[in-house]
Amino acid sequence: MKKSKLSQITVRRRARSSGEELPERPPAKQQRYPGILFAYGAYPTKLRVNIYSKSHVIGYVAAALKGTDAMDTLMASQFRGMFQLPVVRCQNSTKLIGCLLSRQHVTARRHEFWFTFGPDPLRFSLDEFRDVTGLKCGAFDVKDSEASESVPPTMWNKLFDTAVGKLTVLSVLHMLGNEYLAVEKRLPLALIALVDGVLCPSNKDLKLTPRYVEMLSDVKSFLAYPWGRELFLTTVPRFLPPLVV
Structure with missing residues (x-):
């Protein structure tokens, strides 16, 4: 039975287009990737993910600074993206995170x-x-x-009335909610709440980091600091399995 002219044209077009558009690489099963961290079927079970970062801090800061110059400054800085996150939909899935971490390739970088x-x-x-x-x-x-961790608590004393290390992000949010709070304190307090409460929390109680507080002595420099790199380098070690002694 003779094929129609239309069907012959269709076959030729498909063959030509598929040859031009498909990337020239072997099938996925034949590709050679680096070895994996865990053998197939030997993934760890009963995973537990400790996530100290609290996304609701963003909402508290936004509500406390609504309509202020401090909020305008934040929205014109690198922190703008934090206030554009769909926080309600930013859910954490331990199963998904564990699945990705268990399927790491062993690479050189x-x-x-x-x-x-x-x-x-x-x-x-x-x-x-x-x-x-x-x-x-x-x-x-x-x-x-080269900044020292043991710098004098000058900025801490200006912002707070307590000893160094005794305050948490929750305390800062309460201060921001006070309508009588000095205007010059609003932006520094908002910044430390975002950094220690969302970006770089180091403990479950969200205690303030003295070094970050002292960096607020120069707000312009604080806003220009590469917080993305700071956060990334803090996060990377947590992707690795614990050392076996």
Whole structure:
């Protein structure tokens, strides 16, 4: 039976277009990727994910600073993206996170991760982190990298009436909710709440980090600091399995 002219044209077009559009690479099963961290079927079970970051802090800060110059400053800075996050839909899935972490490839680059995700690996690096968060991820300034942890608590004493290390992000949010709070304190307090409550929390109680508080002595420098890199480098070690002694 003779094929119609239309069907012959269709077959030729499909063959030509498929040859031009498909990428020239072997099937996924034949590709050679680096080894994986855990053998197939030997993934860890009963995973527990400790997430100290509290997204509701963003809403509290936005409500406390609504209509103020401090809020305008935040929206014109690298922190703008935080207030554009759909916080209600930002749910944490322990099962999904555990699945990705268990399927890591063993790669050479220190600050880059590859996960098995479907037929192709998925990369997580500083580039993707910057694109998603909008935070600055450039290199640290020499002065920042050489800053001492034991600096005098000058800024802490200006902002708070308590001893160093005794305050939490919740205390700062209560201060921001006070309508009689001095105007010059609003922006610094909002910044430390965002950094220690959302970006770089180091403990479940969200205690303030004295070094970050002292950085507020220069708000302009604080706003220009590469918080994306700070957060990324804080997060990376937590992607690795614990050391076995």
